[in-house]
Amino acid sequence: MSKRPTQADVARSAGVSATTVSLVLNGRTGTRISDDAARRVRVAAETLGYSPDPTALSLRTGRTKTLGFVSDGVTVTRYASAMIRGVLDAAESKGQSVMMAEVDDHPDRWERAIVDLSDRKVDAIVVGLMVARTIELPPMPSGVSTVIVNGLSGGLPSVLPDEFAAGRAAAEYVIRAGHRRIAFIGRSERMLDPVVSATVGRRYQGIDRAMADAGLHFTTTCDLPEWEPGPAREAAMSVLGSPSRPTAILAANDRVAFGVYQAAADLGLTIAQDVSVMSFDDEALADYLRPGLTTMRLPYRDMGMAGVREALNPGNDLLELPMPLVERGSVAPPRG
Amino acid sequence: MSKRPTQADVARSAGVSATTVSLVLNGRTGTRISDDAARRVRVAAETLGYSPDPTALSLRTGRTKTLGFVSDGVTVTRYASAMIRGVLDAAESKGQSVMMAEVDDHPDRWERAIVDLSDRKVDAIVVGLMVARTIELPPMPSGVSTVIVNGLSGGLPSVLPDEFAAGRAAAEYVIRAGHRRIAFIGRSERMLDPVVSATVGRRYQGIDRAMADAGLHFTTTCDLPEWEPGPAREAAMSVLGSPSRPTAILAANDRVAFGVYQAAADLGLTIAQDVSVMSFDDEALADYLRPGLTTMRLPYRDMGMAGVREALNPGNDLLELPMPLVERGSVAPPRG
DNA sequence: TTGTCATGCTAAATCGATTTAGCAGAACGG
DNA sequence: CCGTTCTGCTAAATCGATTTAGCATGACAA
Known part of the structure; x- marks a missing residue:
């Protein structure tokens, strides 16, 4: 029937008042408590296994x-x-x-x-x-x-x-692998509405910047009604089915990339070898695919952590976190 | 600077004591409060927008x-x-x-x-x-x-x-579709250790029961080191590559099934048409695949809900929740 | 001897609710 | 007219902490 010890129990056991216990355990300075009393309090707290009751604390302190x-x-x-x-x-x-x-x-x-x-x-x-x-x-x-x-x-x-940096890095990565004929699947206008997406516009801008810097244009750019494998597969079928097919495809996200994989399989093309695929998000899916999908990871975990830090410790109005490039093997130099 | 109203504020505004407020708002019966006083309390509480402070409540009530x-x-x-x-x-x-x-x-x-x-x-x-x-x-x-x-x-x-029921239902579903030559990929002995899995044994038993009831044996049963697409693909290659290949495959879970899809693609076989696939779990993946993967859903949401209900309202020592069969099209009658 | 000042500690108020015990007045019985 | 019972309500204790204000005691100076 032993209940959890309270501050009063500690006080009794140390032969002091509750006030003293509170002052000692909270390490208040300038409180003129003798070393001896302080020691007794600490020992008592330790032996009783005291820890303050969070509900009482909340009521008193408001936090x-x-x-x-x-x-x-x-x-x-x-x-x-x-x-x-x-x-x-x-x-x-x-x-x-x-x-x-x-x-x-x-x-x-x-x-x-x-x-x-x-x-x-x-x-x-x-x-x-x-x-x-x-x-x-x-x-x-x-x-x-x-x-x-x-x-x-x-x-x-x-x-x-940081979608701008990610878009740029993704495109640069493909370009640096040697690709010049690149298609972009999933440039969807409706995503530019900030209510639909706060960041996709930045992603596009980053991509455009890298392409411009390299003096390139996409061979094809497809809008998609949804960034899902189904529509992406159809779009990819037509892009990859054309005689002058690109050597690399930039996919709007991993599910789109998955549609590209399916289209490639249908057409007897091998990912990386016949056509490189680069994507965004890094869903679980990206790791299942063979070859693994190279993609720019959305740093959900980092964002969660940063959110907490900012909330407890306000300072910045906007924090843009880097999206790491996850290399898995779906991008290779073009053949020939 | 308006703080949140307290019970004392309500009491003051209704011209009664805090006790009365508490009694009225908690609807205590047998407390001899006049209808008039009760009404005044309720009106005051309403107009002030009073709601009890959860932290104070916790301290007092312990809940x-x-x-x-x-x-x-x-x-x-x-x-x-x-x-x-x-x-x-x-x-x-x-x-x-x-x-x-x-x-x-x-x-x-x-x-x-x-x-x-x-x-x-x-x-x-x-x-x-x-x-x-x-x-x-x-x-x-x-x-x-x-x-x-x-x-x-x-x-x-x-x-x-309820993995027994699910195992049984899965096997029965495939059998009822007309299959007789069925392989099982992912019967892993190591999963039988209850520390590794509390339920897979029951899944196997349910499957075995259904097979036995139908008087069937698996044409092949493969162990897998991991239930992941990679190993599953290899196993499926050999199962599907054999001349007497099965017309249906029971996969231990969706990731295994995905490996089977990949093997089928490699071999030029069409899922459902050439080989049916039935699986367990219903991950997001199952819905991405084409054709969609027919699978027994692990009822995570239901389990979460049931857990809460049981915790707040103890009664049962063991609750086994049904795993619904999610039909998506990867199982079709065998050809011929 | 008395006043002043540190020193070392504690009593009591407080946070905002619930709950127990009991007060004051009316009604009623004898 | 007095005692009892019922009615309608409230004072005060309580939950477990923090914090403010202040009480003893001893040292020291005048």
Whole structure:
């Protein structure tokens, strides 16, 4: 029936008052506690296995050592885990626990989640989007620092992938491998709407910059209604089926690249050997494919970590994180 | 500078004591409060927008309306989101918030996570494993109801997929489609260790039962070192390359099935038409493949929901949830 | 001897709720 | 007219910490 020891228990056992225990254990300076008393308190705390009750602490101090993470799991949950992981890891290293909420696109679920978190007095809020886009958020509780990860919203500090650099690096990588005849599958106009994507425009700009710097133009550029394997496969069939087919394809993302793989298989072409493929995102899929898909990784985990750091320790209004190039073998020098 | 209204504010505004406010708002029966006073309290609470402070409530009542979710994100995070989603949805519907922790396989990270959660006085704990297996957990805090989802541990109540039924249903589905020459790729002995998998044995038993009931034997059964596309592809090459190749393949999971797809492509065979494939898990991958992969879905979301329900409302020691058959087109009647 | 100042500590208020015990007045019975 | 019971409400304790204000005691100077 032994309950958890309280500060009062420690005080009793050390022969001092609760006040003294609090002062000693919080290491307050300038408090004129004798070394002897301090020692007794520490010993008592140690032997009793005392640790302060978080709920009492929250009530008194108004802070909870907890941060809220709200995400929009709706459309795509595929990426969630890496971001959550980053959030949890960073939080743990800062001694914070994480309270999670997931919302769909109903504005009042956002509102409810955020009100609930601020009711519970979380120390900071991280809003995480699975797909980088611009959203409207309900007014944030004042006094709670809030960061949006993988998205933009009003004046909130943001953490985003550095898509311009990634687009540029991807194109440069293919060019440097020796390719001159390159097609781009998945340049979709509708993605340029910031509500649909906050970053794709930057990706395109980076790609365009690299191509321009090399004095090249894409042999073909296809729009796609969706960045999914089905439409991508069809587009790739026509691109790769033409007599003057490109030696490399830049795919808008991994699922598009997967469609390209399927089209190549249908046409009896071997990836890397007959046609190189370079892509974006680094989904699990990219690692399953043979040859493995070379792609620019969306740094979900890093973004989660950065979001937590920024929320606890505000400073930057925009943090752009590098997207590492993951080399797997789908890009090789052109034949001939 | 308006702070959130407290119970005392409501009391003042209604011209009653804090006690009365508490009694009225908690709807205590047998408390002899006049209808008039009750009404005044409710009106005041409403106009002030009062809601009780969760931290104060926790301190006083010892309950937090929060549940802890601890998962082992280590090896595979692919599935995490569906389970988390289930947990969050069920929790929300019960008015609970969720505090998350993720741990790797270090026993003391488990310990730390669990101590932290019980320090914070969560009302219940759900332990979620990404891959069904048997683990040792540190002793759980007494008085906190705990459930393990997708795993087994000591005497803890468990939520598991009903793998026996799924194995049986999978095999029956293929048999009922008319197949008689069926191979099984991925019958791995090492998976039978309960520490590696808590459920695969049941899956095999279900499959065996269905085969036996139909009076059939597998034409080939391959062990695999890993259930990954690479090894599976090789195994499938030899199975499908033989002159007396089977008309259907039962794959141990979707990644194995993907290896089979690749082998079929290499051999110029068309899935469904030339060889049917049936699988387990229903990863995102299963939906990308063409034709879509018919597979028995691991009900991660349902398991997450059930885990929460069981934790808040203990009753069963073992809950086996059905694995739905997801038909996508990779199984067709054999030709000829 | 008395006043002043450190020193070393503690009593009590506070955070915002719940809950126990009990007060004041009305109604009722004898 | 007095005692009992019921009605309608509240004061105060409590949960477990932090923090402010201040009480003893001893040392020292005048």
